[in-house]
Amino acid sequence: MSVPKLHIGGLHKSFGTGARRTEVLRDIDLDLADNEFVSLVGTSGCGKSTLLSIVAGLHRFDTGELAIDGAPILQPGLDRGVVFQSYTLLPWLTAQQNIEFALKAAGYDRAACREIAREHLELVKLSHSADRYPSELSGGMKQRVAIARALSYRPKMLLMDEPFGALDALTRHQMQELLTQIWEEHRLTVLFVTHDVEEAVYLSDRIVVMGIGPGRIIQSFDVGIPRPRREEVMETPAFMDLQRRVHKAIREAAKATVA
Numbered sequence: 001m002s003v004p005k006l007h008i009g010g011l012h013k014s015f016g017t018g019a020r021r022t023e024v025l026r027d028i029d030l031d032l033a034d035n036e037f038v039s040l041v042g043t044s045g046c047g048k049s050t051l052l053s054i055v056a057g058l059h060r061f062d063t064g065e066l067a068i069d070g071a072p073i074l075q076p077g078l079d080r081g082v083v084f085q086s087y088t089l090l091p092w093l094t095a096q097q098n099i100e101f102a103l104k105a106a107g108y109d110r111a112a113c114r115e116i117a118r119e120h121l122e123l124v125k126l127s128h129s130a131d132r133y134p135s136e137l138s139g140g141m142k143q144r145v146a147i148a149r150a151l152s153y154r155p156k157m158l159l160m161d162e163p164f165g166a167l168d169a170l171t172r173h174q175m176q177e178l179l180t181q182i183w184e185e186h187r188l189t190v191l192f193v194t195h196d197v198e199e200a201v202y203l204s205d206r207i208v209v210m211g212i213g214p215g216r217i218i219q220s221f222d223v224g225i226p227r228p229r230r231e232e233v234m235e236t237p238a239f240m241d242l243q244r245r246v247h248k249a250i251r252e253a254a255k256a257t258v259a
């Protein structure tokens with residue numbers, strides 16, 4: 001079998017020590033194929049963000065295996081682009097400069113930084129706002145800059161933690177459309193955390209349901225809805241049926257605490 005893009009094997013994670021030790025993730029096995037879009041869903045506190053942060057290299061894990069293209073993940077790196085719910089842009093830099101700043105840190109020369117930042121603002125349809133500061137951008141626009149920045153240094157994977165969670169319904173929907181279009185054109189490997197089952201079904205190739213107490217993988221659903229996907233697909237029986245089944249799995253997983 002070929003090496004998966006992301007390999008998580010038998011991973012365990014606890015926070016704290018002694019009497020304050022809490023087991024947060026138990027025996028997580030999850031492989032992502034190249035160009036696969038996988039969403040993690042599950043009740044609040046089941047460890048979705050912790051798992052994503054571990055893959056980002058921001059948290060250590062206790063035991064298990066974690067590798068990207070077969071190489072162990074030991075720390076944060078430019079092979080993983082990360083987008084969080086909070087916008088994380090530097091307020092004193094414009095949209096263009098925020099992206100250039102990340103590219104400079106990745107070792108690109110000045111001309112390349114400028115050109116790549118310009119290309120990526122175009123990719124997220126924000127060329128007209130290149131010279132605006134974060135305080136002059138709406139939430140959706142800030143998140144588009146964050147996505148452009150995460151993609152600009154060409155990571156092997158994109159890790160997204162509730163990236164549209166702070167947006168109003170219409171903007172959120174526009175961002176889902178944009179991400180779908182980018183994904184369909186550029187084929188990226190994405191690990192995506194969301195509370196929104198409709199969003200997960202719309203965006204993903206596979207949906208992984210996690211349960212709580214401790215956090216673990218309960219069930220996995222292959223989405224199987226043909227691409228390209230556009231808004232209308234949400235009204236189809238196949239889409240709504242899968243949405244129902246995922247909701248049911250989340251409800252059942254939330255009840256089934258193990259000893």
Ligand SMILES: Nc1ncnc2c1ncn2[C@@H]1O[C@H](COP(=O)(O)OP(=O)(O)OP(=O)(O)O)[C@@H](O)[C@H]1O
Pocket residue numbers: 015016022024042043044045046047048049050051195
């Ligand atoms: N730094 C930390 N120290 C101690 N416990 C933590 C820490 N970070 C997370 N936890 C605990 O780990 C568990 C999982 O949290 P996590 O944020 O990963 O869950 P989640 O599924 O992403 O939740 P939500 O959907 O509400 O964001 C929770 O019980 C949380 O309290």
